Amino acid sequence: MAIRVDPQSWGGKLVLRAAATLARLVVGVIGRTCRIEVAQGADRIDDLLGAGGESGAAPPAILSFWHERTILGAYFFRRHLVQRGLDTTVLISQSRDGELVARLAHQWGFAHVRGSATRGGSAALRAIYRAVRRGSSPVMIPDGPHGPPHVFKVGVAVLSQMSERPILPMAFAASRAWRIRSWDRLFIPKPFSRLVIAAGTPYTVPRNLAEDELEGERKRLEQLLDDVTDAADRAAAAPRKR
Numbered sequence: 001m002a003i004r005v006d007p008q009s010w011g012g013k014l015v016l017r018a019a020a021t022l023a024r025l026v027v028g029v030i031g032r033t034c035r036i037e038v039a040q041g042a043d044r045i046d047d048l049l050g051a052g053g054e055s056g057a058a059p060p061a062i063l064s065f066w067h068e069r070t071i072l073g074a075y076f077f078r079r080h081l082v083q084r085g086l087d088t089t090v091l092i093s094q095s096r097d098g099e100l101v102a103r104l105a106h107q108w109g110f111a112h113v114r115g116s117a118t119r120g121g122s123a124a125l126r127a128i129y130r131a132v133r134r135g136s137s138p139v140m141i142p143d144g145p146h147g148p149p150h151v152f153k154v155g156v157a158v159l160s161q162m163s164e165r166p167i168l169p170m171a172f173a174a175s176r177a178w179r180i181r182s183w184d185r186l187f188i189p190k191p192f193s194r195l196v197i198a199a200g201t202p203y204t205v206p207r208n209l210a211e212d213e214l215e216g217e218r219k220r221l222e223q224l225l226d227d228v229t230d231a232a233d234r235a236a237a238a239p240r241k242r
Helices: 010-033 042-048 067-084 097-109 121-133 154-163 210-239
Strands: 035-040 063-064 088-092 111-114 137-140 166-176 177-179 187-188 194-201
Touching: 010 067, 010 097, 010 187, 035 042, 035 063, 035 067, 035 210, 042 121, 042 194, 063 154, 067 088, 067 097, 067 166, 067 187, 067 194, 088 097, 088 121, 097 111, 111 121, 121 154, 137 154, 154 166, 154 210, 166 187, 166 210, 194 210
Parallel strands: 035 194, 063 137, 063 166, 088 111, 088 137
Antiparallel strands: 166 194, 177 187
8 A cells, every 4th residue: 555645735635534434434334244253362352341340441451463454453443442442542654654544543533643663663652652551552563564564573562661561462364355465465354254353362571671682572472473363364264153
């Protein structure tokens, strides 16, 4: 996906607003034809909502999944988590593509912070840290905004260190999907497919690590995210349970 309009011009703003509205409608219509199943980690998803807790408020977790699953993830978060009260803050790049994503996030009711590992990174990380401290669960895509795909960037690990909150690896898969010819081969679910959700084991990155130790933690998180993604893909490919 490459946005070629000027997001600061009047015409560009109009195009982006229309594109975000169209994307929201298309994803919403397709999503409502699909059946959603949680294949792994239903208890961890319930924990996000404070299910069974006395106060009803769950401590924040850092929610991470691969960039190729963004559309699937955004639909699930909006329909099943945000609308049920989960406080989330989404990190969105400052690129032109990010302008469209930010407008779509606004229409869907997601709070968001602009920045990435390459542009506005330190300021964005501080803003996300403040969101965690006030109780929000941030959504961070560890191989965004431009890849390489399935390479877990260290910024998410650093946020876990700073906030002492766990990273929850998540994955979203579809039994039938289109793939966009973008750097990440973005998934778009086909109508009437099964959408499969998987949540892995939460992991908190220890504080006070040496640089080589932090690299080891980054690789560990990359493997955890690959493992839960593989689990979701296997479940989506399996025959539907009767």
